[in-house]
Amino acid sequence: MLTRIDHVGIACRDLGEAVTRYQSVFGLILVNQEINEEQGVKEAMLQVADAPAGTSYVQLLEPLHPDTPVGRFLAKRGPGLHHVAYQVADIDAALAACRAAGLRLIDEQPRVGIRRSRVAFLHPGSSGGVLTEIVQPAVHSEEPVAAAGREVQ
């Protein structure tokens, strides 16, 4: 069902500072940055520079308000690892398989994620305490962010 690790999601208090650290210290490449009002986050996707295209992203998440999922996570646990996301080829089939396996779903239906992907979250309560996301990527290029209009800063 899962085809690869798509990304790890990391909660942070200052997205700009976190992006700069992953760029300067670890050499990651910023490929997208956007605001997701529905999820209440400002988020950036960075790719591990030498990884195969479409793999090995780090997603940095800064809450727009304290009363959001990431805001509550930060208040409770502080900055750090928030979730892991796996790619799937067919998210509708994958979600049906998770439901059939008895997993508790946060999203009964896929919703729109970063970079126009389709995503769904599985509840950590039936996934060993791990907030788990499945992602069906949209078709897109792997070009680093160039146009200022795509950035939120």
Place this chain on the structure above:
Amino acid sequence: MLTRIDHVGIACRDLGEAVTRYQSVFGLILVNQEINEEQGVKEAMLQVADAPAGTSYVQLLEPLHPDTPVGRFLAKRGPGLHHVAYQVADIDAALAACRAAGLRLIDEQPRVGIRRSRVAFLHPGSSGGVLTEIVQPAVHSEEPVAAAGREVQ
């Protein structure tokens, strides 16, 4: 410096139960299981089935005793995401670069990790709250576990 996400590390209370869940629900393939006395863990490495060889592992960690790093993590936070590990081509150079960048290191020198890799941990205190591991993999085959002698169960 980083070449890809090697694995996510997940702390669990019952390694056998966790391995079974990742195999049966998500279709991951068990590639190694071993005891690391130095780190005080019984650990299993599973690969996302359709991922390119050498990528996208899930490492499940059960502490051998409560007074171990993973045991203390479980007592404080419960089961869940424990660390993220990135592959590097040259761990000595990568560790030197991390030191030069001012990162706080847990391991001043690389030590032996799962599957005879060389690994080092960076302290979450200077990595945005994320326990971060860098891994220089050993050369090995990607065959699933077959010989009972390689398993700890």
